[in-house]
Each structure stands twice: as C-alpha cells, then as structure tokens.
Amino acid sequence: MVHSRRDFLKTTSAAAAAAGLSTLNASPAAASPAPPYSAGPSPSAADPTLKELALRALDAARSAGAEYADVRISAGRTQNVFTREARVQGISDNESLGFGVRTLVGGAWGFAASADLTPDEVVRVARQAVAQARANQKALVRPVVLAPAPVVPNGVWRSPARIDPFTVPLAEKVELLLAANQAALKVKGARFVNSRLFFLRDEKTYANTDGSMIVQTIFRTQPSVNVTAVAADNSDFQSRQSTDVQPMGLGYEHVLDARLAENATRWAEEAVQKLSAKPVDVGQYDLVLHPSHLWLTIHEAIAHPTELDRAMGYEANYAGTSFVAPPEKVLGQLKYGPEFMNVQGDRSQEGSLAACGWDDDGVAPETFLIIKNGVFNDYQTTREQAPWLDWWYAKQGIPVRSHGCSYAQSWADVQFQRMPNVSLLPGEQDLVWDDLIAATDRGIAIVGEGSFSIDQQRYNAQFGGQLFYEIRNGKVVGMLKDVAYQMRTPQFWNAMDMMGGKRSYVLGGAFNDGKGQPSQSNAVSHGCVPTRHRGINVINTGRKA
C-alpha cells in the first residue's frame, strides 16, 4: 500500500520519537516541523570507528549465542522546505544517528536498536536482541534458514547524485519555490499553492557475521507543487499536484531538471480548467493511462501482490495476503496479462529510488522478471524467503538465492522483504502517448496519480488521477472530472492491448510505500510506458454535500 498523506496523528511521545526517525512520509503541513542538518560533522559511514562498533556488536551477539547476526548503523539527514503562496511555512533539518542489531538464535529472530552509539550500548543492545530472540523462540514452529549469499568484505556504493542537496544554499531553494508559487498565482482563478522540497541522505554501515562489511550513501530528492483553484462562489474547488515530477534517488540536479516555475503556470491552468470540466458519465471506457498515473497502478496491482511474504500469509494482519498464491499454483502458470507484458524487479536503474549496491541482508540485488511474456514468473525475496521456493528454482535450474529485497526504513526498524523497483518494460513497437489516443474511439485519458485504494489480496482496486480527458474518435475533445476507475486486477491487465515503446518509458515512484508492523515506509520507483486498457468500469465520485 501507499500510506495516506493524512495518516492519523500519532500522539504518544514514543511515537513522535519514532516518527522523527522516519521522515519519509511526514506531511509537509505537520504542526511541528520534523526533519536534517546544515552544518557540522555528521559521522561518515566510512568512519573506521563505526566499523569497529559494528564488529563489537557482532562479537557480543555471537558470544551471547547468536548463530547469525547483522548490524546496521545509520547516520541520516533530511531537509524539508515548504511554502504556501508568498510565504515559507517551514524550514527544518533532521539528523538521526543510531544502530540496530538483528540476531538469529535457534532459528528465531531478535532485533533491538538504540540511538546511543557507544561501545557499551552496542554490546547491551546486541545482548538484548539475543535475549529477545530467545523469548521469541519458545513457540517456534518453522525455524528461519537463510539462503547462502556471497561475502562482501569491503563494499562501497553511492547514489548517482551529482549535487549533494545539503550543499546547496537555502536561499536558492527558497527562491526556487517562491518563484514557482508566484508563477502559479499569476493564473486567474488559481487561489492557493503549496510547494515543497524534500531531501534525504543516509549513510549506512552494514556488517554481518558472515564477514560482510558494506558502506553505502543513499540520496533521495522530491520537489512538489500543489495548486488549488476555487470557484468564485465557493461552490467548488479543484487541485492539481505536480505528478509529472516524481521523487528520485538523485541529488539537487533533479530539482533543477524539474523546472518548477516553468511548469507551475501549466499546473495552475489545469487546476482552473478542472473547475469547469464535465462530470463523467458512468460506464465502461477504454482507458489510456499516462506513465505519471500508471506507476501507482503497477505499484498496487503488480508489485505488492508479488511479495513472497504476503503470498505466504505473513502480512495478513495489515498489508494483507495476495491473489498471486499459493506459489505452487501460480508460478509459471498464472496469466497476469497479454503476452507482450513483461515486468522486471531491479534495484539498479539509474536514479531510481530503490537503487543500492547491497540490500539490508548484505545481498547484491538481482534484476529478475516477475512477469515474463504475460505469465507470473517469480516473487520478490530475501535471504530468509528464497529457500521457500527451492522447488521452483530447482525446476528452473537456477540456484536458490535472494533477489535482494531486504530493507528497513531506519536503524530503529527491523529489515524485512520490501519491493524493489518494479517496472513494466516497454513494448517493441515505437508508440507514444499520442499514438494510443489516436487509436482510441471512445475513451478516457488519465494523467497523474490521484486517489488510490485496493483490497488486501489486491483484486479490487479504485484509482483516480490528476487530469482526465475525454477521447472521441482518436482525439481529445475536452476535460472530465469526478473520474475513478474500478478494476479487478487480472482482468485489468489482460484488457491491456497497447503499450508505448522505449521512447515513452518514464520512472514514477513513491517515498511512502507502506508495509509491515510497525508500518515502515519504503521508497521505490516504477518505470512504465503509456498503456491502453479496453472496457474498464468508470464511476463518478461527485456527490452533493
């Protein structure tokens, strides 16, 4: 799932402390500014004392009886600059330093974490994780067995950020946002505008008892703008979010490339146009979906149901299970979509949010096909999970190994299976957005992600969007509003009959992919091309208050 941007306020201070660790889904409008740091030495992941502390924690875990242990030390920084109209609402920096130790004792996991990065505390926490694993071991039915993974004695990886956002002067960031706001407000009818820059840099040191020692520096950047137009008599209001600018695993260059001020005029014009758009007539339509919209449908209706822990029932209490189950009945058999549909899992696309050198199990991620020629081919896995599919890998003649999908949102959270980038690969024909519209007699074109909701097995979903255009005889004839489509996942993908080619491939994505208890936020990209889907059910969401 993707977290709601309006998840209910946490009220206890422990929750607030925990929320300080994970600023990824923090609302820019939150009452107390949370998140980074502008000056002074933040500990670098390459710092030899961090490696020493990591080894000390591993030794303590081993001496206390752990058969396996790993430790993650993280020095994270985030920065939020958020504005409305001519006003800067907040500038907040956040730094969080801490470590977590995971232990395996008699096949049961334990995990403990602390912000006090001292030689005594790493030992105490490692022992605490072992003691907790022993408490968890008592009702064990199926012990954890880890798939083998190559030892990485000295791994180093860094996001391909050209400009470290934390080195860019604040004044420049403020100026850029206020210029975008000003451009939006020049458009007649655009009454409000919010804009925001969010940056993250995480320096992670990972070590495990197999002998791996890995240092990685991750960058993430998200510029965003939201324009609201209000009817003169307050009878209607409509917003346009800047969904054609997506979050990326890049540096400040992504902000510059987004050309917010230039685009803000158009976003504002579109918000105003929405006020006079025609309410949609309910019915079945051919949908032409823009990549800025489709990525979220892929996220919800392909990426989540192909998580192996969901398929095996491990997430039943929150995120849910999956219709792509049980594995023995769907692997190599389930027809997910047309033959030209191929979906890839990877953590290597340049600038993607899930990109890394090694996952939080210390495994170098693979690029693998989740859907191959329209048929379900593989699940997302970690070292714990890959052995569950040993029969399938034996049948394929490939070794049992993790795809590298282990991730924890912060040092305070235990790692578990999270989706990599999950992307719909381009079609062979060199088609673009306009080609799909030109080929459509009666349909609706949808741009940008909007409202979204899907059931706990990922069958029934409903998606809105930012902009909706009526297509008649191959042409856009006007704007629609109050549009949402409802779908049943397998039918929806099997109703796909056209897709764009390489030229129209775009990376969308989210910082707020939620899963697990306690719920953790994952950041992933979803690459895709425009697609067309025949005969999809469209509802009208407008009601009179």
Next chain:
Amino acid sequence: MSAPRSLLAPARYLSREESESVAKRALGFAKADQTRITIDSGGQGNTRFAVNQISTAGDNYNAVVTILSSFGTRSGSVTTNRLDDEGLRRAVQSAEELARLAPEDPEAMPELGPQRYAESTGWSDATAALDPTGRAEMVRRVTSASLSAGLQSTGYLESEAGATAVANSKGLFAYSRQTGAAMTTTVRTADGTGSGWAGAAANDVSQIDAAALAARALEKARRSAKPVAVEPGRYTVVLEPTAVGNLVQLLAFALNARNADEGRSFFSKQGGGTKIGEKVLDERVTLVSDPASPLAPSSTFTGEGLPVERTTWIENGVVKNLAYDRYWAQKQGTRPVPLGGSLLMSGGDQSIEELIASTERGILVTRFWYIRPVDPRTILYTGLTRDGTFLIENGKVTRAVKNLRFNESPVFMLNNLVGMGQPVRVSASEDGGVSRGVVVPPIKTRDFNFTSLSDAI
C-alpha cells in the same frame, strides 16, 4: 535514565528533570530572539506473529530534540537525536543559521509564555513494564488457540512508553508521560476462504485481553468462510465500533478552520465563511475531543505548548468548533483551538444484537481497510470491508458475504443514522499501531454506498 532497566525492559524515557536539563542546556547555547525546544523520548516494543508463530520483534529507544529558532519573524528548525553538549550546540547553531537565512514570515507568532496544564493521566506502569517475554505470552494466547482450532493466526502487539517536553526562551515548560498499547489479530481458515479480525487499544496494556481477542477472531474466521456475492448498491449497514472509528476519525482531518474559510473544505459555507452553527449531522451525533477521557487519556498540551482542553466539535449535529492555529485565530478574532486529545463520539442504548435484530436486510461490517480520500468537498472516501462481512436477513446474521468497496462520506453516514450502541475504545488505525484514541459506538445507518464487489478474503 529513570526507569529500571533489565536487559529486556523497553521503558526508557527522559524524566521531567532530565528533560528540563536537556532544555536548559540547549537554551543556554541559544542566541536567537526566541527559541523553542521540544523533546520526545521513549521506547517502543513490538512483536509480530504469522502462521501461528512469532515472526519478528523489535525493541528500540530514541530521544529526539527539535530546536526552533527565531530572529524576528524569521525561523528555522533542526532536529537531532544527539543529546550531548556538542550535539545540542551544533543543532542550536544550525537552527539559528537556517533562521537567519529564512525569509520574513508574515504569519509568525511569538512564543507562548508560561502556561498552566492539567496533569495527564495517560501513563500506565503495566505498559511501561511490558517486555518481550510478556509480549510473547500475550501472543501465545492467540497462536495456541488458533493452532488447536486448526486455523492460522497473524497479528501484532505494540507498546510504547515515552515522554514529551516543550520548553522555550520565555520560560514555558510542559512535560507529560504517555503509554500506549495496541493488539490486533487476523485469523484465517486453513483453506483461505475465511478471515476474521479482532483488535483493541488502551493506554494500559493490562486492559487488553488477548484470549478474548483470539476468541472473537477465531469465531469470525469460522463464520466468514465461503462467502457469497451480493449485488453492490445502497445498503442498511450495522457497523461494529472499529468500522465506525475507521470512518468517523476522517471527519477530524477536515476540521481545519482555515481551509474552511479559504473555501476548500466541506466546512466551507457557500458564499464565504465556515459552517460553524450549521447542522451537518444527525442530531444524535456529538463529537468531542478530550485529553482527560478515561478510556483514552492523552497529552494536555500541543507541540508549541498550548494547553489542550476538552473541545466539542459537533453538538447534536451542529458544528460548534473548528480547529484554529494561533495565527488564524488571531486573524479571525477568535481563540486558538488545537485538534488534540482523543476523539469521542456520542452513543445510544442499543446493543449490537438489537441493531441487527431490527434490520430486515443489511450488511454487518467488522472493519474497513485501505481508506483513501476521493473528494474533499464532501469528505468522500473509498475503501473496502474486510475480515468479517455478513448478510443480515430478517433480524439475523445469516451468512458471510464477499467484501465490498464503498465510496462514502462519514457526513452522509452520520446523517443517515438509524441507531447507536455504547461507545468503546477501538484500534482504528489501519496499521495496528498505537495511535490517537478513538472512542465510538456501534451504529446502524441506511443507504451506505457500496460500489463494487471484491474477491479478496
């Protein structure tokens, strides 16, 4: 650290004295015109279980300090979890550096002077003392019942204990300790055709009866097996308290006065202004928030140190208050009204059995899920029923039905009210974590809008 610490005890937090000392040290480094220090410290412990055994668990401790520095109307904020002198000094310097670089803020409000606060009653020693062994014990009450019934239990238990302090350069100091616990379980039949849920939340974990939760979820799992399809459409529904909480809390998000004044809210009045004074819900509905609620006590101050008091949002269906931040309150010539404290809804005297017995044909809903906004003009949301959805025919629950997607607003739902029961505290967050208290009754309402059918179990 104040609490006794065994190897397993999760309850670490900063005492009042420790918080004061951190605040004093930080304020001592400050050179800004005004400085506010917020300190959140605490531990969280959690245990997950799946397929009838513990899967993962975690215990963590953190203490986070936020510095808000202002020079005139320029301000900047820095958060750090490095509480030594060097860490605090650097955080203060960085916040002041950001503040100097920030533009003038026409909406800046001065820091508050010292305030008086009611003592918070949100602390429980039992919750603070809960350790992984205690959590494993509670979990085992569910997993062993499920195992012996041949069912599959999955679930989550979370406990938190921590403290919040706010201090500023004008001498304001506020401190409160809170605990919270939540336990939820989803039990599925071995063939995967049935799923039942139960959950509870409390400040005091000893008020959560794991065995009772297990019994409810097991019973629901069995009864929900092999559901049949019904036509989507408008139904009379009997909503269990959790389902009511899932939707009623959405109203709270919309209570922002400024959005209403600006014409971008359900609470905007056509032609200008807000709907304060207008009747928007059934006259039996009263909605308040109260930090002193015995069922769901919470902090008595906000992040800027403003006291949180009992506030009536809706009284007998009429809008009484909207939430005003200090700037907007001043601009509109009213007093600030923070959106703090637990959310409490009025109830009635009917039992859920009575609500069912008086229903000729309807749907009984255990809970809703993946609830996301569709249209803020009407507070319209979409989402689905989950883990226990049943058909009511001639006053009786007759069979399990497939899950349904709704497109509905708590506004319409609470206008179409038929009857209500006794309010109880529910675990209303989708993720099962400790969150703001929600105390709501079971209700019966008509014309609830289900728009499609789901095959998900």
